[in-house]
Amino acid sequence: MLFLELLLLLLLGLAGTRLLWGRWKRRGFHLPPRVPGFLLFLKPNLPFHLLGLAQKHGPIYRARLGLQDVVVLNSNRTIEEAMVRKWADFAGRPLLPSYELVSKQYLDLSLGDYTVLWKAHKKLTRSALLLGVQDSMEPLVGQMAQEFCERLRGQAGAPVAIQKEFSLLTCGVICCLTFGDKDDALVHTIYNCVQDLINAWNHWSIQILDIIPLLKFFPNPPLWKLKRSIKHRDRLVEQQLRRHKESVDPGQWRDMTHHMLQGLRQQQDKGAEGLQEAHVHMAVVDLFIGGTETTASTLSWAVAFLLHHPEIQRRLQEELDLELGPSGAGSWVPYKERRRLPLLNATISEVLRLRPVVPLALPHRTTQHSSICGYDIPKDTIIILNLQGANLDEVAWERPQEFWPDRFLEPSKNLRGLAFGRGARACLGEPLARLELFVVLAQLLRNFTLLPSEGALPSLQPLPFCGVNLQMQPFRVQLQPRDL
Numbered sequence: 001m002l003f004l005e006l007l008l009l010l011l012l013g014l015a016g017t018r019l020l021w022g023r024w025k026r027r028g029f030h031l032p033p034r035v036p037g038f039l040l041f042l043k044p045n046l047p048f049h050l051l052g053l054a055q056k057h058g059p060i061y062r063a064r065l066g067l068q069d070v071v072v073l074n075s076n077r078t079i080e081e082a083m084v085r086k087w088a089d090f091a092g093r094p095l096l097p098s099y100e101l102v103s104k105q106y107l108d109l110s111l112g113d114y115t116v117l118w119k120a121h122k123k124l125t126r127s128a129l130l131l132g133v134q135d136s137m138e139p140l141v142g143q144m145a146q147e148f149c150e151r152l153r154g155q156a157g158a159p160v161a162i163q164k165e166f167s168l169l170t171c172g173v174i175c176c177l178t179f180g181d182k183d184d185a186l187v188h189t190i191y192n193c194v195q196d197l198i199n200a201w202n203h204w205s206i207q208i209l210d211i212i213p214l215l216k217f218f219p220n221p222p223l224w225k226l227k228r229s230i231k232h233r234d235r236l237v238e239q240q241l242r243r244h245k246e247s248v249d250p251g252q253w254r255d256m257t258h259h260m261l262q263g264l265r266q267q268q269d270k271g272a273e274g275l276q277e278a279h280v281h282m283a284v285v286d287l288f289i290g291g292t293e294t295t296a297s298t299l300s301w302a303v304a305f306l307l308h309h310p311e312i313q314r315r316l317q318e319e320l321d322l323e324l325g326p327s328g329a330g331s332w333v334p335y336k337e338r339r340r341l342p343l344l345n346a347t348i349s350e351v352l353r354l355r356p357v358v359p360l361a362l363p364h365r366t367t368q369h370s371s372i373c374g375y376d377i378p379k380d381t382i383i384i385l386n387l388q389g390a391n392l393d394e395v396a397w398e399r400p401q402e403f404w405p406d407r408f409l410e411p412s413k414n415l416r417g418l419a420f421g422r423g424a425r426a427c428l429g430e431p432l433a434r435l436e437l438f439v440v441l442a443q444l445l446r447n448f449t450l451l452p453s454e455g456a457l458p459s460l461q462p463l464p465f466c467g468v469n470l471q472m473q474p475f476r477v478q479l480q481p482r483d484l
Helices: 002-025 045-056 076-086 097-102 116-132 135-154 162-179 184-203 205-208 213-217 221-246 256-267 277-291 293-308 310-326 335-340 342-354 405-409 429-449
Strands: 058-067 068-074 368-372 374-376 384-385 449-453 477-481
Touching: 002 045, 045 058, 045 277, 058 405, 068 076, 068 205, 076 335, 076 368, 076 384, 097 205, 097 221, 116 256, 116 277, 135 162, 135 429, 135 477, 162 184, 162 256, 162 293, 162 429, 184 221, 184 277, 205 213, 205 221, 221 277, 256 277, 256 368, 293 310, 293 342, 293 429, 293 449, 310 342, 310 429, 310 449, 335 342, 335 429, 342 384, 342 405, 342 429, 429 449
Parallel strands: 068 384
Antiparallel strands: 058 068, 368 374, 449 477
16 A cells, blocks of 8 residues: 555656646747647547537647647648648657557557658668559459459348458458468458457557556556567567568569568668668568558448448449449459549548548657747657548538538549648558559449448447547448349
């Protein structure tokens, strides 16, 4: 009991010292207004709550995250200024306890800080993604989308849990591109691993560690579960890395892992220091965590919106039939000619606008003193990008709350959403994700009419507590083959 009392006194003392030190450092700055509240970031439906605060306090404000202030950006204008015009000032990542845990001490791209080594890591991964497998992306995704629809035909007329089907599909794509293997057993193993990691990381008792870091010293069963999931994840990746190192053929690569290992070896042969095999390891982790559930979730949201708007679904099918012929025909629109299907592109953009899968992005950190909209932003300030709020910004979007794909059919407006981020931290997987969304939705709508299961429309409201990803409430869909 005495120990707990002393620990509590210590925590209070540290908190008071931290607050006084923070106030002293901020003296003389013209800072954004601060909204009240200590546990603001534990609110349900957080992106929408932050947007509501913006309507009262303006598109940029400060909020309390534990013992420190963070700055929240809620509009296209503020996010564009920070991420595009002043990108170098806002490219850092905060050093948070949960990030350190899941990223091997910040060795991955998504959670690592902006450094020279990080830029080399990004270059290696981008090379593997855009040079190593670029030519094989579209044929692979097209083939797997066809196999996906053929498999779904076996469930025609029955309620289908489409979210899990999409997750297995996107996991299979990443498996094949990353490991050159789409064996069902491997896909299901990695799918289960990804699900376990995401569920464990999103638990409130993990997220609160970033608000009150000292809680990591207290018993925390969800934290123990997350650590077990990370160990399992690392064993799976290490097995694949060993297999790939044994089969490396200099100058030849079959998948992204071979490409990154050869790039790493070339740098080491030149005597360059910095990148290690652990960076390749975490690049693989990023590809699976960032490249499976995000795309699968967007596909699921698209199906849900089309169930609510059958007139848009009918127009999409008419567009596909006009351009490609009946579903049994083998013709296909190459992705580079995707402008031939303008409504499909517009629908994808509208889904990404209304339901960005990572609605608050990942937090940024200022690398030096900067400013936004005339407010001072000191160095090492944590920046929260409310992409969901910006995509509902009434200044930038007409009828922002409405599902209206036609807004993107007016080229003169040159509209662009923020679902994949902007600047140096923009998502590396955006080209692959957009390819998958285009090909899979086209194949799905060409083969099936989407109907509500037992007449029940899915909810368009996300789960109130989602963690990093915007998760939707589970639903089922009935797939009616169009060639019957």
